[in-house]
Amino acid sequence: MKIVVLGSGVIGVTSAYYLARAGHQVTVIDRQPGPALETSFANAGEISPGYSSPWAAPGIPQKAVKWLLMKNAPLILQPQLNLEVMQWLFGILRNCTSTRYAVNKSRMVRLSEYSHHCLKELRAETGISYDGREKGTLQLFRTQKQLDDISKDTEVLSQCGIPFEVLDVDGCARAEPALNEVKSKIKGGLRLPNDETGDCFKFTNKLADMAQALGVEFKFNTTIEAIEQTGNHIRSVVTNDGLITADNFVLALGSYSPILARSLGVKLPIYPIKGYSLTLSITDADQAPVSTLMDESYKIAITRLGDRVRVGGMAEVSGYNNRLPKNRCDTLMHSVSDLFPKSCNFEDAKYWSGLRPMTPDGTPIVGATPVKNLYLNTGHGTLGWTMACGSGQLLADIISGRAPAIQHDDLSVSRYS
Structure with a gap:
């Protein structure tokens, strides 16, 4: 055909x-x-089947109010007030139940795990390379409440047969040795050892x-x-x-x-959810992330891509635009410099934004x-x-x-x- x-x-x-x-x-x-x-072009670089989760989840409406008031907010709401946007936001709210979350996450994990299998086959058949690493993803929690609230995620991971590790502070530092410098800022983590990273571009x-x-x-x-x-x-x-x-x-x-x-x-x-990233050159490899770290407080991923670090995240509801406001860029910089303060040349950051096509579920x-x-x-x-x-x-x-x-x-x- x-x-x-x-x-x-x-x-x-x-x-x-x-x-x-x-x-x-x-x-x-x-x-x-x-x-x-x-x-x-410049996404966060994660290949994370185990971290495949819908944004619509139990407790998200309450968290969203808190996020909107944060200085370094992971969610920015500047919608154009029209029927299409309001219907999409209502669709998000409808999916913020335990039942819908479990169904949606299982769908996403199913496709993501299959995709991971296909990628491995493709790599074996063709030898394609892209600054890839097979060292897992660490979801990092800065508060005890974040750590205590992971049961719904681990339950779905267990049902889908996806390996995971719940780590204390020392365990996080063993997975990402550079975190030894900032152990006082973290409470624990959820590690997905089978996840990968790579340069999508x-x-x-x-x-x-x-x-x-x-x-x-x-x-x-x-x-x-x-x-x-x-x-x-x-x-x-x-x-x-x-x-x-x-x-x-x-x-x-x-x-x-x-x-x-x-x-x-x-x-x-589908609505265009704007995300941001910055790319940094590594100056001290031992102080940089080994793989991908998800900073749960800011919903930001920090990923090692060869001799660079890619920092990406946030969700901005603001229509079709690629503007780069300074406060959004500052949020990315805050997360990476707070957790990996000796890793990169922070004076030479390359910023970018892109529109992710998001469904309500x-x-x-x-x-x-x-x-x-x-x-x-x-x-x-x-x-x-x-x-x-x-x-x-x-x-x-x-x-x-x-x-x-x-x-x-x-x-x-x-x-x-």
């Missing part, structure tokens, strides 16, 4: 790669001059090269202007470079997916749509890098008519109907 993939972030490129490997003729369209130049570009070798055509600097339909069937994509036809179309435009889907009569409950949308030849691979929120390979393989199986390796019916857009 001839298939067009809309979007060349990590989700679009993995979709194209697995579709091409399944024998399809694939074309990728993107407005950028190359792969992974938007949300996939490097990975996506190398995989795009591999996809090209399989025959995938990338059309960069190409703007999607419209979609031509006949009844319940897409005929072509109208671009600034002309019409592009195909048998099937894959929507993988991240936060911009609902805009295009709306023109086709498909409603996607935290689970991405993968699969068919009411439009006969339109498929979705979008809505991965903060976990696009974690879920990319599994989502790409799953989508390729669905389109190819093969039986997927995991349950997938509850990942499609039909769950919202």
Whole structure:
């Protein structure tokens, strides 16, 4: 089949790669001059199946009020007050129950674990490298209450068979030796030893090269202007470079997916949650993180990527913008400099922001749509890098008519109907 993939972030490129490997003729369209130049460009670098959790959780509404009043807040609420935003926020609130949290987390962990398996297979088959490390994730708690509240997470991890360790202060310092310098600031941690790290931008570009070798055509600097339909069937994509036809179309435009889907009569409950990152050069390797550390108080990830440290996090509800306010940048700097004060050149920080496509239940949308030849691979929120390979393989199986390796019916857009 001839298939067009809309979007060349990590989700679009993995979709194209697995579709091409399944024998399809694939074309990728993107407005950028190359792969992974938007949300996939400078994310936190985590590949964290065990840490795959929905933002909507019991107690979050109460925590959100507290976060909004913090100086270094992990949540910033500046919504445009329209019906779409209010519906999305209401959807978040509806999912903040113990029952919904357990269902949503189990879906996310299922896809994330499968994706981890696919990534390992891909690495073994191709030798792809991307500043990767296989040294786990440490969720760090600065307060005793944070440590006491992890039972709902460990229960789901146990049910899913995911290894974890609940650590005291000394255990945290053994996992991340540089924390010996700041032990008085922490109370304990939850370690997920099977998690990995890696540079999503490097990975996506190398995989795009591999996809090209399989025959995938990338059309960069190409703007999607419209979609031509006949009844319940897409005929072509109208671009600034002309019409592009195909048998099937894959929507993988991240936060911009609902805009295009709306023109086709498909409603996607996805909102652009803005995240921030900074990248630092390591000056003392022994004082830098070994892998990924999640600073629970600020919802910030601190990740070792080769000779750099990537610091990413926060959730800002403010629409489609990439502004870099100083106070957001200061929050990232506070977290890393407070925990790893001797690790990096803090005077030469490179800041960035990106829009994560977030669904109300935290689970991405993968699969068919009411439009006969339109498929979705979008809505991965903060976990696009974690879920990319599994989502790409799953989508390729669905389109190819093969039986997927995991349950997938509850990942499609039909769950919202």
